Amino acid sequence: MEEQCVEFEIKSNEVPIVRINGEEIPVVSCSYHYVTKNDTGPGSNEIIATVMNPLTGHQIVVVYDCIFKSVFIQGDDWFKPDDLIAT
Numbered sequence: 001m002e003e004q005c006v007e008f009e010i011k012s013n014e015v016p017i018v019r020i021n022g023e024e025i026p027v028v029s030c031s032y033h034y035v036t037k038n039d040t041g042p043g044s045n046e047i048i049a050t051v052m053n054p055l056t057g058h059q060i061v062v063v064y065d066c067i068f069k070s071v072f073i074q075g076d077d078w079f080k081p082d083d084l085i086a087t
Helices: none
Strands: 004-009 017-020 023-025 027-035 044-052 059-065 070-074 084-086
Touching (some): 004 059
Antiparallel strands (some): 027 044
16 A cells, blocks of 8 residues: 655645645645544544645545544545555
8 A cells, every 4th residue: 555645834824735745736725623622532623625636626625633643535536545644
């Protein structure tokens, strides 16, 4: 199984940058989701980006969990979540 590398670059007042294996991917939208922890868990702290798959032209969603340092992909089978390394 080939590992993929997903990177997020977030700067104030600029379009976020998402790179997959070093290749910059067009960002359609990007949001930050934070929920404070409670007595049953750590809450959530996620960066959620909708990007264009350059191979198919379809939109996919990339979710980076800042607490667990993991990435989830929803959309095309361009790459599999098990193949990802978040940075």
